[in-house]
Amino acid sequence: xxxxxxxxxxxxxxxxxxxxxxxxxxxxxxxxxxxxxxxxxxxxxxxxxxxxxxxxxxxxxxxxxxxxxxxxxxxxxxxxxxxxxxxxxxxxxxxxxxxxxxxxxxxxxxxxxxxxxxxxxxxxxxxxxxxxxxxxxxxxxxxxxxxxxxxxxxxxxxxxxxxxxxxxxxxxxxxxxxxxxxxxxxxxxxxxxxxxxxxxxxxxxxxxxxxxxxxxxxxxxxxxxxxxxxxxxxxxxxxxxxxxxxxxxxxxxxxxxxxxxxxxxxxxxxxxxxxxxxxxxxxxxxxxxxxxxxxxxxxxxxxxxxxxxxxxxxxxxxxxxxxxxxxxxxxxxxxxxxxx
Numbered sequence: 001x002x003x004x005x006x007x008x009x010x011x012x013x014x015x016x017x018x019x020x021x022x023x024x025x026x027x028x029x030x031x032x033x034x035x036x037x038x039x040x041x042x043x044x045x046x047x048x049x050x051x052x053x054x055x056x057x058x059x060x061x062x063x064x065x066x067x068x069x070x071x072x073x074x075x076x077x078x079x080x081x082x083x084x085x086x087x088x089x090x091x092x093x094x095x096x097x098x099x100x101x102x103x104x105x106x107x108x109x110x111x112x113x114x115x116x117x118x119x120x121x122x123x124x125x126x127x128x129x130x131x132x133x134x135x136x137x138x139x140x141x142x143x144x145x146x147x148x149x150x151x152x153x154x155x156x157x158x159x160x161x162x163x164x165x166x167x168x169x170x171x172x173x174x175x176x177x178x179x180x181x182x183x184x185x186x187x188x189x190x191x192x193x194x195x196x197x198x199x200x201x202x203x204x205x206x207x208x209x210x211x212x213x214x215x216x217x218x219x220x221x222x223x224x225x226x227x228x229x230x231x232x233x234x235x236x237x238x239x240x241x242x243x244x245x246x247x248x249x250x251x252x253x254x255x256x257x258x259x260x261x262x263x264x265x266x267x268x269x270x271x272x273x274x275x276x277x278x279x280x281x282x283x284x285x286x287x288x289x290x291x292x293x294x295x296x297x298x299x300x301x302x303x304x305x306x307x308x309x310x311x312x313x314x315x316x317x318x319x320x321x322x323x324x325x326x327x328x329x330x331x332x333x334x335x336x337x338x339x340x
Contacts, residue, residue: 002305006229007321009258009301009308013282016314020279025312027162028239034086034147035140046140048084052092053130053138055081060126075118082106089146091133095125159239160191163224163272166312170319172226182207189226201225208232210267214260218253228322231306235270240277243290247277251293258300258307268306270318278311 002008007015036043042050055074062070087093088103096102099121109117164174167189175181178190182200192201198221205212215221224235236257238250254271261269273281280286286294297309308318 005321005324007318009304009306012308012310012314012318013297013301015317016278016309016311017282019311019313020282021274021276021311023276025162025274027165028158030151030158032147032151033144034089035144039140042140045084045086045089045143048081048087049090049140049143052078052081052087052090056092056122056125056130059122060130063123071119075115075122078118078122079111079114086143086147089143089150091129091138091142092121092125094146095129096121099124159237159274160223162274163235163237163315164189164191166315166319167224167226170316170323172228184225184227184232186227186230189224191223192221192225193223197221204232208264208267210262210264214257214269218256220253222257230266232267233270233322234267235272237272237274240273240275242277243280248289251281254309255293255296255300258297258304258309261304261307265306268308270308270310270315272310272312272315274312274315 035046055078059071059074059078062068062074081087082093082103093103096106101117106114106117168174172187172189175184175188175190178184178192179196179200182203184190184204190197190201192198201221202212202215204225205215222234223237226233226235234257236254238254240247240250251273254273257269257271281290281294281297283294300307301309308314310318
């Protein structure tokens with residue numbers, strides 16, 4: 001422990017390593033049921049998709065008979081049906097990805113462009129998928145499967161909610177007017193990266209005389225900030241599960257944060273990494289590039305006296321220590337408790 005009663009960065013990191021991230025974090029459960037439980041009572045999405053597929057069949061028959069007026073009516077109704085919420089889970093719209101286009105691109109088109117687009121894509125779908133799917137049997141479960149495959153795209157808001165829940169559970173309260181006040185009282189937190197808060201965060205850091213080098217160099221605003229024990233705590237949070245893609249850049253951002261120690265002693269930086277990638281990086285068996293990342297984290301927490309690198313357990317441990325801090329105790333309106 002440090003003289004102010006807070007754990008050292010090394011102690012928090014050791015606690016994190018000793019309590020690794022679970023394979024399944026309930027905070028990131030994001031199941032969304034889009035079909036009805038009873039196939040005999042289809043919901044709006046199921047009915048719209050069934051009608052969409054019927055219209056594709058009708059279009060194909062009408063095209064063979066050169067009934068151009070009926071083809072036009074089919075396209076017009078298909079266009080209307082594609083306004084149905086979650087219809088992007090359809091077999092038809094999923095096929096678009098194989099043609100180098102997407103549902104989001106379609107939504108930005110003019111009505112004339114949409115009609116031309118749909119006429120071409122319906123023809124392609126009839127030639128390459130419709131008979132194949134009919135042979136195997138269309139099923140509403142496809143809508144659910146596709147929705148499930150999109151679940152990872154909803155993790156951003158869940159990550160933010162997880163940290164908010166941990167802070168509230170530790171007795172902190174969110175400052176609703178941070179954009180106007182550019183200040184936090186003891187026991188309050190804010191999300192600098194939220195719309196309208198970035199300038200307030202910069203103004204607060206400037207008023208403290210902080211160099212704010214990490215934000216300036218990376219041209220980004222941290223995810224959270226809160227006041228406790230007479231310090232301003234600045235948190236960058238990343239949910240990471242595996243290496244590859246842009247993960248190296250994100251890891252580098254977390255490491256750079258703890259390597260930057262402000263001359264203002266009332267400011268602490270916290271790099272919070274959750275997800276099972278934390279276990280991989282901090283493993284004794286780490287090798288190559290991962291081992292170098294681990295070494296930088298270990299060195300950063302050894303040399304920094306006020307900056308922390310944590311996983312979920314380490315962050316909870318730190319918040320718990322802050323709640324017992326004699327220099328200032330977070331006000332607890334709700335009586336909430338830290339998660340176990």
